Structures are given as structure tokens and as C-alpha cells.
Amino acid sequence: MKRRHDPERHHRRSMRLRGYDYSRAGVYFVTMCTCQRECLPGEVVDGRMRLNAHGEIVKAEWLRTAEIRPEVELDGFMVMPNHLHGIVVVSGRGARPCAPTTGPLFRRPRSLGSLVAGFKSASTKRINAVRAAAGSAVWQRNYHDRIVRNKRELRAIRQYIRRNPAHWPDDPENPSQLVLG
Numbered sequence: 001m002k003r004r005h006d007p008e009r010h011h012r013r014s015m016r017l018r019g020y021d022y023s024r025a026g027v028y029f030v031t032m033c034t035c036q037r038e039c040l041p042g043e044v045v046d047g048r049m050r051l052n053a054h055g056e057i058v059k060a061e062w063l064r065t066a067e068i069r070p071e072v073e074l075d076g077f078m079v080m081p082n083h084l085h086g087i088v089v090v091s092g093r094g095a096r097p098c099a100p101t102t103g104p105l106f107r108r109p110r111s112l113g114s115l116v117a118g119f120k121s122a123s124t125k126r127i128n129a130v131r132a133a134a135g136s137a138v139w140q141r142n143y144h145d146r147i148v149r150n151k152r153e154l155r156a157i158r159q160y161i162r163r164n165p166a167h168w169p170d171d172p173e174n175p176s177q178l179v180l181g
Contacts, residue, residue: 023111027148028088029157035137037175039081044168054127055079061123062086071110076158083173085161116143
């Protein structure tokens with residue numbers, strides 16, 4: 001049975017920190033999940049991530065992010081079976097000031113949101129060309145982010161990313177962990 005749309009319950013809310021300018025210099029930890037948590041980029045074997053052709057595209061497009069955006073540097077990242085973790089350093093180099101807007105879906109140029117949108121678009125287009133599935137979703141609509149506040153937190157996030165494949169059997173994002181009830 002299809003649920004009816006209830007505007008009180010079903011409306012888009014931003015997951016971003018209210019009032020924070022994601023185009024300003026900073027360090028951000030991002031996680032993007034594949035659509036329906038599909039294990040599209042590969043699999044974990046013996047605690048190591050094995051990328052397939054789709055995963056190689058994801059990796060290549062993630063690395064290309066820093067090549068085409070002078071204000072961005074990439075730190076640790078890991079492509080997982082159904083998500084990607086990455087640390088993004090926005091340095092401010094090449095950033096241009098931008099007038100504020102009030103539109104709910106506006107992405108400030110050279111911001112974290114703009115970076116994620118560009119990455120998702122490019123990787124989706126390439127993956128869909130390989131699998132002959134034009135127009136199919138590859139990524140979930142949104143993404144998770146965390147503003148990294150200090151060096152200790154950055155070290156912990158780097159370690160978490162590095163160890164993520166070894167913890168895949170117990171990861172709540174692992175489809176084998178889903179309990180059907």
C-alpha cells in the first residue's frame with residue numbers, strides 16, 4: 001500500500017549546520033551512500049576493499065575532484081561497497097565571495113555541497129554509461145558531513161576511514177547486517 005504524502009512529515013530538511021558557510025576554509029568529513037545501499041563499487045574480501053569497474057570510476061572521480069577545484073585538497077578516503085568516506089580540505093585558494101541567497105536548494109559555488117553534487121553527477125554519468133543504465137540513480141539524494149574541529153578529531157577520522165574495510169562485517173551499512181522483521 002502506497003503512503004500518501006503528508007507535508008507535515010515528508011518535507012526536505014537540510015542536514016547541514018544551520019547558518020554555517022560550507023564554502024569557507026575548513027576540514028570536512030563526508031559520507032555518501034549509494035542508492036538503496038546497493039553494493040555497487042565492489043566488495044570487502046579478507047578485510048580489504050576490492051573495487052570493481054564501478055568502484056574504480058568512483059575512486060577516479062573522487063581524485064579528480066581536487067584536480068578541477070583549486071580550493072580543495074583531499075585527505076584520507078575509502079570507497080566501500082555501498083558508501084564513500086572522504087576528508088575534504090577547503091583551503092580558500094581560488095574561492096570567490098558569493099552573495100547569500102534564500103533558495104532552499106541553492107548550492108553556494110565552491111562549497112562542500114557543490115563539490116559533492118559535481119562528484120555525484122560525474123561518477124553517476126560514467127557508471128551509468130558502463131552499465132548501460134542512463135538516468136538510473138547511483139547515489140542517495142543527500143550526504144552526511146562533519147566539520148572537523150581539531151587535529152585529534154582529524155586523526156581519529158583518518159583511522160576510522162583506514163580501518164573501515166576491516167570492520168565491514170559489523171558495519172550497520174553492510175546489507176548482511178539488516179534484520180528483516
